[in-house]
Amino acid sequence: xxxxxxxxxxVRAARRAVPDDTVPPGFAGRVRAAIRALExxxxxxxxxxxxxxxxxxxxxxxxxxxxxxxxxxxxxxxxDAGDTELAESxxxxxxxxxxxxxx
Amino acid sequence: xxxxxxxxxxxxxxxxxxxxxxLVRKYSPxxxxxxxxxxxxxxxxxxxxxxxxxxxxxxIGSWRGDAPFEHWLMRIAVRACYDQLxxxxxxxxxxxxxxxxxxxxxxxxxxxxxxTDPTDADAARSLxxxxxxxxxxxxxxxxxxxxxxxxxxxxxxxxxxWSVPLVKVRAFRARAEMRRVxxxxxxxxxx
Numbered sequence: 367x368x369x370x371x372x373x374x375x376x377v378r379a380a381r382r383a384v385p386d387d388t389v390p391p392g393f394a395g396r397v398r399a400a401i402r403a404l405e406x407x408x409x410x411x412x413x414x415x416x417x418x419x420x421x422x423x424x425x426x427x428x429x430x431x432x433x434x435x436x437x438x439x440x441x442x443x444x445x446d447a448g449d450t451e452l453a454e455s456x457x458x459x460x461x462x463x464x465x466x467x468x469x
Numbered sequence: 470x471x472x473x474x475x476x477x478x479x480x481x482x483x484x485x486x487x488x489x490x491x492l493v494r495k496y497s498p499x500x501x502x503x504x505x506x507x508x509x510x511x512x513x514x515x516x517x518x519x520x521x522x523x524x525x526x527x528x529i530g531s532w533r534g535d536a537p538f539e540h541w542l543m544r545i546a547v548r549a550c551y552d553q554l555x556x557x558x559x560x561x562x563x564x565x566x567x568x569x570x571x572x573x574x575x576x577x578x579x580x581x582x583x584x585t586d587p588t589d590a591d592a593a594r595s596l597x598x599x600x601x602x603x604x605x606x607x608x609x610x611x612x613x614x615x616x617x618x619x620x621x622x623x624x625x626x627x628x629x630x631w632s633v634p635l636v637k638v639r640a641f642r643a644r645a646e647m648r649r650v651x652x653x654x655x656x657x658x659x660x
Contacts, residue, residue, distance in 0.1 A: 369648045369651055369652060369656075370644075370648065372576075372579060372651060372656060373644070373647055373648060373651060375579060375593065376593055376596055376597045376600070377597065377612075377616045377617065379590050379593030379594055379597060380593070380594055380597040380598075380616075380617050381616070381617050381619065382590060383590070383594050385502035385503075385505055385506060386501070386502065386505050387498035387499065387501050387502035387505075388498075388501065389497040389498055389501055390511075390515060393493070393497055393515070393518070393519075394490045394493045394494050394497070396515075396519060397489075397490075397493045397519055397522045397523065398486075398487070398489070398490060398493075400519055400522075400523050401486060401489065401523060401526050402486075404523070404526075404527070
């Protein structure tokens with residue numbers, strides 16, 4: 367209880383204190399300089415835009431390539447009779463080869 | 470006649486950055502007074518105030534004009550001061566604050582007549598400042614706004630972005646925390 371009374375007295379004393387609102391000289395200039403430092407360098411903006419555009423172009427080319435490019439391997443069905451016949455007639459069986467025959 | 474805040478802000482938004490100086494000059498005293506409640510070192514105070522004005526400039530596009538610019542700026546100021554308190558809290562060492570002779574004398578006189586305000590206000594303010602510095606950042610912020618600046622719970626909620634029940638809970642905890650801090654400072658032996 368006594369601590370609460372003390373706390374209230376202290377708070378009353380603090381409330382009566384007028385806060386110091388002095389502004390140091392040249393402070394507006396300091397803020398202006400800080401804001402100017404935030405302004406982006408045109409070269410950096412241009413190169414950042416260029417990089418972004420390059421990355422976008424690569425992504426678009428990759429996606430378009432996935433959809434538009436022809437398949438790299440033709441489809442091959444081992445059970446296709448015509449192809450099997452061709453293989454049998456054009457290529458000799460391994461067992462038919464004479465091991466003594468030089469290549 | 471001086472241009473109004475909305476006129477200056479419209480000009481700044483249109484690219485006349487130098488017009489922002491007018492707002493800085495107009496509101497610097499108020500923002501410095503606020504920052505000095507939360508920080509003691511002058512270089513620290515100037516850094517916080519600069520940060521407040523830079524942040525306000527960066528977000529000036531979000532000021533809608535339905536509330537005065539000053540209120541909007543003070544919200545930024547209070548939040549920046551709170552961030553500063555939290556940053557300071559992380560980097561500081563916990564120390565036991567001791568009373569100096571004038572503070573001890575003030576407490577002795579207060580113990581004799583607790584219901585009257587003792588005369589040496591400087592000693593009382595110094596005691597409050599020491600106690601405040603030992604509080605956690607939310608407790609310090611809420612006690613400063615509620616009890617020293619005498620703001621309403623609703624106003625504090627708007628300034629801090631906390632909900633009204635959260636402000637009430639934090640105020641309750643802050644008062645208890647301040648009593649504990651005062652007891653730790655050894656003031657209870659004078660009571």
